[in-house]
Amino acid sequence: MSISIQSIRKTFGTYKALDDISLEVPNGSLTALLGPSGSGKTTLLRIVAGLEFADDGPGKILFHGEDVSGIPAGKRGVGFVFQHYALFRHMTVAENIAFGLSVLPRGQRPAKTGIRDRVLELLRLVKLEGLEKRRPHELSGGQRQRVALARALAIRPKVLLLDEPFGALDAQVRKDLRRWLRVFHDEIGLTTLFVTHDQEEALELADQVVVMRNARVEQVGKPQAVYDQPRSPFVYEFLGNVNKLHEGRDARYVRPHEIEVLFAAECDPATDRLARVQHLFSAGPVATLSVRLDDGQFLDVELSRKQLDELALDVDDEIAVRF
């Protein structure tokens, strides 16, 4: 089910949290709302969920063409996953997952066995078979997050909304869960909108990245498109490492991996510049050089270990850089 966000504004007192946001989330896509803290991304997600309401005006939220702006969260049919899981700690895993079904009015509520089957099915889906009797505090962070996901999915939501879903997890679990979520999303095909401040996460996971800044949408596009053709210096700097070079009054942006390193003797003054190696970080598959250009500006350069070995570089060596 597609989500259409139309001219949404939101102010808290005098603070503008969202300033005329319009956005299309295509059916079945995995879309990332990416931005620094305070950019309004979480507020937007909460308005889509119905946990917050936009300011009065022409602003609208449509699910598959249907206006849901006035419908409260509980009737909107959204699955919402909170950053800190928000599991009910007095309930078992099974009770947590079953919650959305057990609060249905008597007429619509599945029978006990129906609820049980659905819980077991969801536990299988999120790969937590056998943990139904545990309590949340007996689970790891990654497991809790998947319980939260299963709980959100139990009500068969029309769209899935995730608020910084991996924010509270440590690096390795984060990476694993991220890959898993991508595969998982492709299996269930549910339109998903998630908030993150981690550009790597957004670029790796999403079909569509929405870069937000200061209550506005800065750029929307496929991960590669926003990475390769940033529309503003902000997007350039926010998406991955970038060197900012001052050339007169202008600034020029160059990504560290786009820079070629040559021997100083090969320097072609038309395209290349001379530089001196200041630092060398070579732990890991990619080596990073910090070099000082002839005009005193610093530049980060990434190159493969193989290239580094071929060049046999050391600190204080003179080199040429081409970009």
Place this chain on the structure above:
Amino acid sequence: MSKRRVIPGFGLSLGFTITYLSLIILIPLAALFLKAGGAGWDEWAGLLTSPRVLAAAKLTFGASAAAAGVSVVFGLLVTWVLVRYEFPGRRLLDAMVDLPFALPTAVAGITLCAIYAPNGWVGEWLAKWGIQAAYNWTGVFIALTFIGFPFVVRTLQPVMEDLGREIEEAAATLGANRWQVFSRVVLPLLVPALITGFTLAFARAIGEYGSVIFISGNLPMKTEILPLLIVAQLEQFRYEGAAVIAAAMLIISFLLLFLINLLQRRLDWQNR
């Protein structure tokens, strides 16, 4: 014995703790039981089975439990308002909750009596409906509610503040209506704190003297509380009798509190 600890001062602080507890609690209690032990078995049995003492015990424990129960309900409501809503005068209201702690109990007692007596502001009005709110069980109950209520609010408040909005929002997105959010998510998480609040209010009410004796009227067999009987014994220089009633009260209170504590442990889901 010479195990090294990360936090220094264990010996000193434990030593101080035991000395302090001994001086403040254990020695006086031991003296009480010693005194009570000086009374013979007959005196114990005679006193504790006398209809007057039994009636007072029934009133004290019954009204205390009822008052603590009511304090829990209204304490929950007041705490909810204080924690959940931002309104002018909230801090003032918050501070007012502590007044029953600070007020000399006799002042509270006299004030309550003046208000709830049949010729008082509220009592007059209640009397029109045929309700007598002083010099009977209801009067005792009102006084005990007054002094017990802050305990509930103050134990509940930090827990409720910690609860956070997220779990309620989670329940709401899953389709729970307001009542379901409260009854199935919020209330179960508050139960341990509510029990603690009940226990404190109950314990305080059992021992309460000053605020009750004015509004109760102290009619033998009807509105006498146990602490009053202790004072009555003392006034007749029957120290052992006073000690016997006090000791019995202590034992019953301790058993009740212990039972509530056990119940709470079983209910405390946060207990890792």
